[in-house]
Structures are given as C-alpha cells and as structure tokens.
Amino acid sequence: MTGGSIHQLFEERARQTPDRIAVITDSDRIGYERLDADAGRLAAYLATNTGLPDSGSTVAICTRHPAEVLVSILAVLKAGHAYAVLDPGTPAQELHGLLGLARAKAVITNESLLPRIDDGRGRTAICLDTDATAIAHAGPAPRDAAGSPPDGPAAVLFTAGTTGSRTAVSTGHDRLLAAYAAWSEVYGLSPEDRLLVTAPPATTEFTGGWIRALCSGATLVLSERPITSERITAEQITVAEMSPATAARLTEEELPSLRLLAVGGAPLRLDEQLRLQGLLPATGARVLSVYGTAEVAGCGTWFEPEQLPGPVANPERAAYLGLPFPGCAAALRKGRIWLTPPEGGDAVPTGDVGRRQGEGPIEFRGRAADRVKIDGRTVDTYRVESALAGHPHIQDVVITGDRGRRGGRLIAFVVPGAGAPFGAAPEAASLRARLTGLVPAGDVPEAVVRLRKLPVNAAGKVDRGELPLPPVPGAVRASGKSGASDDATEGAIAAAVGVCSGFLALVLTNVIFPGSTDLTGVPGPWNVLFALLYLAEWCAFAVGMGFLAVGRGVMLRRSESRGLTAAAHLAIVYLLVAWWPQDNLYRLAAKTDWPRQAALVYSFNVPLMIAALIVVIWVVSLPAVGQRDR
Incomplete structure (x- = not known):
C-alpha cells in the first residue's frame, strides 16, 4: 500500500460508517463521525494558533487520558505534522529530554501538566482543558496534504531504552501504511471487530493498535483500569492486544468472545502461549506472539504454535519469533536478530539474540546487553x-x-x-x-x-x-563464594569515619560549646555518671557519622524502595548524631530562658520524633524475614 497518508484511511472509514462506534473508553463511547470532527477542530486550532509551518513539524502530545491522546494524534496528522506521545508520569527531566529528542515545536497537554513540561524552550502549548472553548469553535480541519510524499513524517516513536538511553525514531506515512497492510493480512480485522489495546499511549504498541483498529473500521477499546477476563467478555471484545505480563494475569476462565489474542512488547514463552490458547474456545481462535521494534514501527514477526515442525520438549524454556509480517524480513547475523521494515529498505539491528534449529522458526535468546x-x-x-x-x-x-x-x-x-x-x-x-x-x-x-x-x-x-541492590554478602549463597572482603572494606570505611568524627567531637566540644562539659561543681558519684553520658554522646556521634558513610548501601540491600530507604538512612543518622549538639546546647541554656528552650525543642525534639517515625515506616515496609531468602 503506497501513497496517501495513514489518517486518510481513518477518514474514509468515518465517511463510510459515521454512526459506528470508533472508541470505547471507561466512561464514553465515541462514534467515527464525532471522533473525526473533534480531531478536525483541534487540527484547525493547531493550524492557526501554534505558528507552525504548514507541514513537517513534530507536535508532542502529553495528556492524561487515552481518548485525548487519540484525538490529538489524529489532529496532528490532519494538520500535516508528525506526533510524538509522551507519558505524563515520566519525570520532568526525562520529559524535557524526550521533547528535545523529538525536536517538538509545540505540545498538546493539560493545564496541570504545564509546569512539568515547560523546559524553557518557548514551545507553544495547547491545553485541551483550558483551551476547550476556543478549540470547539475552531473552523473546519485544514485541507489534507494528499499530494505530500509518502515518506513524509507521521510519528516519532521512542525506543524502550532497555539497552541504554532512549532514542527517537522518525516514522513516515509510507512505513505506517505498509505496516497496516501487513497487519491486515495476518490479523484479518473487519468492521465487526472490537479491538482491545492495553499498551500505554506513549508506546509503539499503542500506535500499531489504533492504526489496526480505526483504519479497518473496527471499534477500539481503551481502558485506564486493569483488564480482566470478565471485562473482555462483557464488552464482547473479539481481538485483544496486551503484554505478556498482562496476559499472565488473565484467569483460567475461558474467553469465548475472543477470536484473536496478540501478545507483544516482549517475546511470549511457548508454554504461556499454549495456556492462553486453551482460554479461547471459539473454533479457529488464535494466540499470536508479536515481535517488532520501534525502528520497524512494531511490525516485525508473528508466531503461533502451528509454525513449529514438531513438539517442543520444554515449552516453558522456549520463545519463538515466527514468520515475518508480509513485506518484512527477519534474519540472523552472527547470532543477532535483524529486522527489515515493512516498506523495505535496510535491515536494522534489534540488539536481541536468536538461534534457528533446522527448518524451525527463529528462537528468541534474550538481549545481548543483558x-x-x-x-x-x-x-x-x-x-x-x-x-x-x-x-x-x-x-x-x-x-x-x-x-x-x-x-x-x-x-x-x-x-x-x-x-x-x-x-x-x-x-x-x-x-x-x-x-x-x-x-x-x-x-x-x-x-x-x-x-x-x-x-x-x-x-x-x-x-x-x-533493580534494588542485592542483600548483604553471605545472606544467600548457591556456590560458596564469600563477600567477606567487601564487608571488611565497608567496615573499615565506617570505622575510619567514625573514629575521626568521635575524636573531633571530643576535642571540639568545649571549643564549640564552652563550659558544656564542666563538672567542677558536680559531686561524686554523679560526676562519673555525667562523664559516661558525654562519652556515650561522642560515641553516638561517631557511629552516626560512620553510618552516614556506608549505611545507605547496607539498607538498600534489604529494601525495594530507594526513596524511603534514603529517608530512613538520613533519619537514623540524625537520631545518632543529634544527641551531641542537642545535649550540649541544653546544658548551656537557662531553665527559665523560654525562647531558647522552645527553639531547642522545635529544632531537635520535633525532628527526632519525625526521624523515628520514618524509621518505623521503613522497618514496617521490609519483607518479613521468612520472605527473604537467607
């Protein structure tokens, strides 16, 4: 399929069946005519309020709801630009980096997200909520640039970043059109289908999902809630696309409405594929394992067990890539998997490892970077x-x-x-x-x-x-190696820091707090008790400083939460270190000096209570001893 643009296929479906449901969300059902009109008005607003050229720019989309993302995607395409979808839950610094990678000239978002998106580059921002009235009164969509070259920009897809930093892949209409033709041949979608897409909007899988559904005249089902087998049956979903992790959560209940379950995002183990096949009782129902990277718009290979030449001895240990989609190619080069995009061109490396045995399909063998x-x-x-x-x-x-x-x-x-x-x-x-x-x-x-x-x-x-840091060396061993040398290194660091800190506290106490440890007027045996108290304070300060140096690493080996562990680490350090300055300042303050007494209470005692609470929360959050393999 060559020529034209990907959104023209959707527009043709909207003209043919305007009353057919295009999208089902958790709270709405949107017809083809309404979806096309909403996207058209937003496209017109884009054309007159962003200062962008007539075509060829990249517009970022960062909104909270999948339906908003879909309308925005179609609007950007109608306006002659390329879209790049960003996850609103991404940290602000990473969002700024992705905006730069995409070379976005404008962004469609929500008002509440603007502070996180604004990176000071002066991009035009369109807020779907606060600009809603102006968008609703915008004129008709600009005339589609039907004569634009088929390799014109359509989308900027981001790699997953599993082997390093994420990269941006510019994808043209020609590639998406060729991918749609290939998907159509394998999936066999029709206007009668209801296609569930569970992938987040910022993924390559979502782009493939909406194209497969809306360009076929089918109904696209989106959900912000976890998908259950009951929901699939209730919505009469006939085709579902999901990750292996989502598929694994499906219960053992049958899914009578499904005729096709496509699992992508990561290769699917053969045993799990066979289990899922058993949940589809309909005659001819299929489970596909789909494989493809952002560089090929997610259109790479597809596998179902019928492609195997014979039984597999250990299906739980095998995952296959299967056949290339029509127009695509998959090859092994020195054990590495290369894919050819659906419209042809040069093969691209995937970073994955594979092998082929005899005439069988390529077997996935992990990522080289792992x-x-x-x-x-x-x-x-x-x-x-x-x-x-x-x-x-x-x-x-x-x-x-x-x-x-x-x-x-x-x-x-x-x-x-x-x-x-x-x-x-x-x-x-x-x-x-x-x-x-x-x-x-x-x-x-x-x-x-x-x-x-x-x-x-x-x-x-x-x-x-x-992944969190591992447990303390020696807690679990399968081969008998020892981590004693590493423990000794950490212990030496803690001891050195602690001894130096304790010595400095001893020497500097009467310099920083003159007279605070003067026991001249204290009779025995009380003077001995107070002297022991001062010694305990210096030791606590020393231990706290030593724990500051190495404690966070030790604690991270026992906890999955880096943020909470960092807070608990600092809280423990404060609990130990604070006694030295606190008691010295208290001893120098007159009992009736109420302003100073209040300042000391709020400066030391309140933080001590907060620190103790943080430590309690961290301890409670730890797995039980029996749940850690010791």
Missing part, C-alpha cells in the same frame, strides 16, 4: 532465566550481575508465584537443584532477592537499572 561478565567471563543470563521458567514457586525472574563488586556475582531477582509457600522466594538450594545440568555451575546465582514485582519502564519492559 549478558554480564562475572570473573572475566560472559554469562548468558537469559539461559539461566529460561532454565528457571516453570519453577512452581517463581512467577517472574531476572538474573543480573552485582555491578558494584569487583569480579561481580550473579543475583536472582524473583517474584514468587502463587504456589510459593507464604509468598516466599525459593531458597538458593531449590534454584541450585533446578539449574544443575542445565547451565554451567558458575552460572548459578549466588544470591536471591525477593520482589513484589519487577520494575518496568514506560514501555512496560523490565528496567534492570532500577
């Missing part, structure tokens, strides 16, 4: 993760290296499965038994960290950079 070096050799972490897949007590697992230690060691981050006793992670011995004979002995993780869930990035993919 492999780690341990003691000078490279460990295939995906191989270890695959070997642990299907463990009765494991729902999800990520294997990575402890980058903060010389030589490194392997850490297993485990989300316990429903069958795990009391929700606990399996013990190291259980992992060792599972991995024996499947991976080299040196590839067995030394430590196990239990998590409630794996951290994910904006694209819904596991963010390994956000």
Whole structure:
C-alpha cells in the first residue's frame, strides 16, 4: 500500500460508517463521525494558533487520558505534522529530554501538566482543558496534504531504552501504511471487530493498535483500569492486544468472545502461549506472539504454535519469533536478530539474540546487553532465566550481575508465584537443584532477592537499572563464594569515619560549646555518671557519622524502595548524631530562658520524633524475614 497518508484511511472509514462506534473508553463511547470532527477542530486550532509551518513539524502530545491522546494524534496528522506521545508520569527531566529528542515545536497537554513540561524552550502549548472553548469553535480541519510524499513524517516513536538511553525514531506515512497492510493480512480485522489495546499511549504498541483498529473500521477499546477476563467478555471484545505480563494475569476462565489474542512488547514463552490458547474456545481462535521494534514501527514477526515442525520438549524454556509480517524480513547475523521494515529498505539491528534449529522458526535468546561478565567471563543470563521458567514457586525472574563488586556475582531477582509457600522466594538450594545440568555451575546465582514485582519502564519492559541492590554478602549463597572482603572494606570505611568524627567531637566540644562539659561543681558519684553520658554522646556521634558513610548501601540491600530507604538512612543518622549538639546546647541554656528552650525543642525534639517515625515506616515496609531468602 503506497501513497496517501495513514489518517486518510481513518477518514474514509468515518465517511463510510459515521454512526459506528470508533472508541470505547471507561466512561464514553465515541462514534467515527464525532471522533473525526473533534480531531478536525483541534487540527484547525493547531493550524492557526501554534505558528507552525504548514507541514513537517513534530507536535508532542502529553495528556492524561487515552481518548485525548487519540484525538490529538489524529489532529496532528490532519494538520500535516508528525506526533510524538509522551507519558505524563515520566519525570520532568526525562520529559524535557524526550521533547528535545523529538525536536517538538509545540505540545498538546493539560493545564496541570504545564509546569512539568515547560523546559524553557518557548514551545507553544495547547491545553485541551483550558483551551476547550476556543478549540470547539475552531473552523473546519485544514485541507489534507494528499499530494505530500509518502515518506513524509507521521510519528516519532521512542525506543524502550532497555539497552541504554532512549532514542527517537522518525516514522513516515509510507512505513505506517505498509505496516497496516501487513497487519491486515495476518490479523484479518473487519468492521465487526472490537479491538482491545492495553499498551500505554506513549508506546509503539499503542500506535500499531489504533492504526489496526480505526483504519479497518473496527471499534477500539481503551481502558485506564486493569483488564480482566470478565471485562473482555462483557464488552464482547473479539481481538485483544496486551503484554505478556498482562496476559499472565488473565484467569483460567475461558474467553469465548475472543477470536484473536496478540501478545507483544516482549517475546511470549511457548508454554504461556499454549495456556492462553486453551482460554479461547471459539473454533479457529488464535494466540499470536508479536515481535517488532520501534525502528520497524512494531511490525516485525508473528508466531503461533502451528509454525513449529514438531513438539517442543520444554515449552516453558522456549520463545519463538515466527514468520515475518508480509513485506518484512527477519534474519540472523552472527547470532543477532535483524529486522527489515515493512516498506523495505535496510535491515536494522534489534540488539536481541536468536538461534534457528533446522527448518524451525527463529528462537528468541534474550538481549545481548543483558549478558554480564562475572570473573572475566560472559554469562548468558537469559539461559539461566529460561532454565528457571516453570519453577512452581517463581512467577517472574531476572538474573543480573552485582555491578558494584569487583569480579561481580550473579543475583536472582524473583517474584514468587502463587504456589510459593507464604509468598516466599525459593531458597538458593531449590534454584541450585533446578539449574544443575542445565547451565554451567558458575552460572548459578549466588544470591536471591525477593520482589513484589519487577520494575518496568514506560514501555512496560523490565528496567534492570532500577533493580534494588542485592542483600548483604553471605545472606544467600548457591556456590560458596564469600563477600567477606567487601564487608571488611565497608567496615573499615565506617570505622575510619567514625573514629575521626568521635575524636573531633571530643576535642571540639568545649571549643564549640564552652563550659558544656564542666563538672567542677558536680559531686561524686554523679560526676562519673555525667562523664559516661558525654562519652556515650561522642560515641553516638561517631557511629552516626560512620553510618552516614556506608549505611545507605547496607539498607538498600534489604529494601525495594530507594526513596524511603534514603529517608530512613538520613533519619537514623540524625537520631545518632543529634544527641551531641542537642545535649550540649541544653546544658548551656537557662531553665527559665523560654525562647531558647522552645527553639531547642522545635529544632531537635520535633525532628527526632519525625526521624523515628520514618524509621518505623521503613522497618514496617521490609519483607518479613521468612520472605527473604537467607
């Protein structure tokens, strides 16, 4: 399919079936005619209020609701520009970076998001809420530039950033049109379908989803709430697109309305694909594992079990890419996977590893960037993760290296499965038994960290950079290596800082607080007790300063929350350090000097109470001892 623009396919559907429902949200049902009109008015407003040229600019979209995003996407395309969708939950600094990557000249947003979006570059901002009246009275949409070249800009898609910094990929109408043609051939969508898209609007998967639905005349179903099998049945959804994590949450109840379930964002394990197939009782119902990167607009390969030449011995350890979509190509180059975009052109590297056995499809073997070096050799972490897949007590697992230690060691981050006793992670011995004979002995993780869930990035993919620090060396071991040298290093640092701080406190007390430790007029044995108190204060100050130097790392090994742990670390330091200046200042203040007494109370005692509360919250948030693999 060549020529024209992607939104013209939608406009044709709107003309043919204006009364058909185009979009279903949690609170609204929008017809094709209304969606086209809303997008047209916003396009007209864009043309007259942004100062942009007639076509070719990038307009960023950062709004809170999927329906607003969809209207904005169509409006930007109608106005002849390219869109770039940003997640409003992204930190402000990262938002500014993405705006720069997209080279956005204007942004469509909500008034409440403006302070986070404004990076001082002077971009024109259109607020869908505060500008709603002016948008509603805008003229008809500008005439579509039908004669524009098919490779003109349509979207700026962002990579997930799983191998480093996120990058922006400019995608033309020709690529999206070719992708739509390829999807149509495999999915077979019709106007009678209701297509559920669960991917966030800022993802490549969302762009593919709305194109597949609205350019086919089907109904697009969007939801801001977690999707359940009951919701799928109640809405009579016939086609659903979701990530493996979302698919895994579906219950064992059948999904009689579904004729097609497409799982993308990450390769789907064969055993899970077969389980999901069992939930679709309709004759001819299909489960597809879809694979594609932002560089190919998400249109790469698709797999269903019928493509296999025969049975697979361990389906829980296998994930396949399958056949390329029509017009696409997939190849292995030195074990790395390369994809050719749907409209042709040069193949692009995916950063993923694969293998092919005989005439079978390409098997996914993880990401090259996820492999780690341990003691000078490279460990295939995906191989270890695959070997642990299907463990009765494991729902999800990520294997990575402890980058903060010389030589490194392997850490297993485990989300316990429903069958795990009391929700606990399996013990190291259980992992060792599972991995024996499947991976080299040196590839067995030394430590196990239990998590409630794996951290994910904006694209819904596991963010390994956000995994918490591992437990204290020696807490869990599968291969007998010791972290005693690292503990000794931390202990030496804490001791050095503490001794120096305690000595300075001892020497400087009477310099900073003259007369505060004078015991000349205190009779025995009370003078001895007070002297011991001063010694205790100096020791507490020394311990606090030592804990300031190394305590945060120690605490992070026991907690999943970096922010709360940082607050608790500083609170403990304050609880220890504050006694030295506090007591000295109290001793120098007259009992009837009420202004000074009040100042001291509010300067020291109130913060002490707050600090104690923070520590309590941190302690309560820790997993139970039995839930940490020790």
